[in-house]
Amino acid sequence: MAQVKSVRGTYDILPEAMRAHRHVVETGRAVAARYGYEEMSTPVFEFTEIFKRSLGDTSDVVTKEMYTFETRSGEQITLRPEATAGICRAFISGGLANQLPLKFFYTGPMFRYERPQKGRQRQFYQIDVELLGVAEPLGDVEIIAVGAQILRELGVLEHTVLELNTLGDPESRQAYRAVLVEYFGDHRDKLSPDSLDRLERNPLRILDSKDEGDRALVAAAPLFGDYLNDFSTEYFASVKAGLDALEIDYEVNSRLVRGLDYYTHTAFEFTTRKLGAQGAVLAGGRYDGLIETLGGRATPGIGWAAGVERLSMMLSEPPPAARPVAVVPDGEAAEREALRITQRLREEGFTVDLGFGGKYSKRMKRVGRIDAIAVVILREDALARGMATVRDLKTGEEEVSLASLSDRLARYR
RNA sequence: GUGGCUGUAGCUCAGCUGGUUAGAGCACCAGAUUGUGGAUCUGGGGGUCGUGGGUUCAAAUCCCAUCAGCCACCCCA
The missing domain is CATH 3.40.50.800 (Anticodon-binding domain)
Known part of the structure; x- marks a missing residue:
């Protein structure tokens, strides 16, 4: 066995695997282009602060998964764990606010210091689509439609389920969050250790716990639907109506909560059972407050990211090599x-x-x-x-x- | 980060309860043969048995550690 090996969680993409990889990326790029999304690119690293501010100080990604280092001149730099933060930063840096709406397609490697598993590596590739400057539900619908179409053209859509949820606007979310903290706080003694931790960081996550004791508590927990204000409820209804019009199937999953703080309103995940525990294949949501958080003018945004490796693994037949x-x-x-x-x-x-x-x-x-x-x-x-x-x-x-x-x-x- | 499983040639694996020079198939290389390509034959290269310790007269085979992969948790693409 070779003593020269790649760093844990990283791997080489040899030509055969690269064909599948490229097929995923090229299909994504081509489909997104038909919807008017143009490719752009940003650096693989940013100032650490960009990710901390955008993803939230308590998110898992920020607290334990970032590749952060100090440069020779003392700057704190982080290899990007996802693309959205960098794209929004570029939006601000480049003064693009007067060109809205903007539609971007993106692809490249991301880095997360996680324990490797099938479908989960420390350097992995994503394709991304982002829509900036559209506050209407139609934007959510289009974003999801691009994703569904890419999955369809890759031949994997039928192996996925689109899970959909709303996190409401900030007002609704804060109200619900407060109620949840109070509810679970009254039952601290029955919560699993993981969920006790979630209670501090991201109480909504408790709703998705797999611990049996937690599930019993969750079953009796207050429902988000009761705390959504009218605007949020109507917004969600419009998104669902748009998906219905396009005949895109979905399942509302009220326990679907994204781990990143910046999401509002629509959250969604195309999941599969073909990849074991790493079921999320293409996921995203709306992030209306993100650009403002990063210091730009308030600008709505929505987008998703898909794992290229995960999609590659789902391809039934990798594209053949050119015959010379x-x-x-x-x-x-x-x-x-x-x-x-x-x-x-x-x-x-x-x-x-x-x-x-x-x-x-x-x-x-x-x-x-x-x-x-x-x-x-x-x-x-x-x-x-x-x-x-x-x-x-x-x-x-x-x-x-x-x-x-x-x-x-x-x-x- | 937590728990479990696994780790022998490029690949898939065999090596019973520890015992002389670690094997097979495929792949690879060379030669032969095939009126001249995927077939066949012959020969060949390639493994410090993940790594490092330990037990023993003796370890791929037992013990410990470590690294890596896989599975689950966690989290997510």
């Missing part, structure tokens, strides 16, 4: 000609494989191994007559002139 046309010289004198012809074909846009050495039989073996679609065989005697043999690995071979070679190969491009 192989060029095989037979005899030493044909080799230089093979080099020239290969170069010419590549310039013309063909994917061409030319072995680096070996005799004819060895090179032909390679042709089979790389799954070439056709071979151009260059024999010395034929070359002297300006001819080459094109063998279709499936249908057989024929002799063509070098001048018409490209035309003959056009069908393989």
Whole structure:
């Protein structure tokens, strides 16, 4: 076993896995573009303060999962655990407030210091979509629709369930939170240790506890619906109506709570059972207060992030590699000609494989191994007559002139 | 961060209750053969048995630690 290994929780994406990875990203990019989302990018690290302010001091990500370090000049820097904070920071830094609404597509690596598991690594990739400057429910609907369409085109939508919830506006949320703290506070002695901790940090999370004792308490807990103000209730109804209109299936899950502090109103998660405990495949929500929190002008926002690795794992069949046309010289004198012809074909846009050495039989073996679609065989005697043999690995071979070679190969491009 | 399971060649694994030079299949390399490519034959390279200690006359095989992966919790993409 090699003693040289990658850092825990990181891994190499070799070509075969990379094809699946790229397929996910390219599908996301293409679908998002049809909805008007343009790609942008931000640095992989930001001042630590950006994440602390945006995600909330008590969130798990901030309290125990960040890769934070000090630079030579003493600045506190953090490798981004998610993309939204950086995008909002860029929105403020770049003075983009007068160009609203803005629609962004994003992809890149994220970093979280977590215990690795299947579908959970310390460096992982996300695709993201963000919509800034739209306060209407239609924005929520569009954002969810982009996600659903990407999942559909990847062929995984049917293996997911869209869970939907509302966290209300700040007023509703604060009211409910206060009631919950009081309720669970009266039952401290019955709460699990995890939930006691949640009571301090994020009491809403207790609602989603898997501890049996907690669940009994949760069953009798006050309902969020009773504390939503009219505006929040209507807002949620509009979002659901929009999804209905688009025939996007969802299940309202009143216990769905996002771990990041900045969410308001709509929260959603496309989850799957195919990936074990890491079921969230694409998740996000509305974050109307975030940009203001970071010091910008109050600007509504909504978006989601999806795990590229998780989606890759769900693909039933990874996209195949491109099948090249192989060029095989037979005899030493044909080799230089093979080099020239290969170069010419590549310039013309063909994917061409030319072995680096070996005799004819060895090179032909390679042709089979790389799954070439056709071979151009260059024999010395034929070359002297300006001819080459094109063998279709499936249908057989024929002799063509070098001048018409490209035309003959056009069908393989 | 907590608990459990696992760790032998590139891959999948075999190595019974500890005993001379650790094996197989696939893959890889070379040669042969096939009127000349995915078949077949022969040969070959490759493992400090995750790592580090310990027990023992003797450990891949027992004990401890450590690292990594997996599973669950936690959390989330």
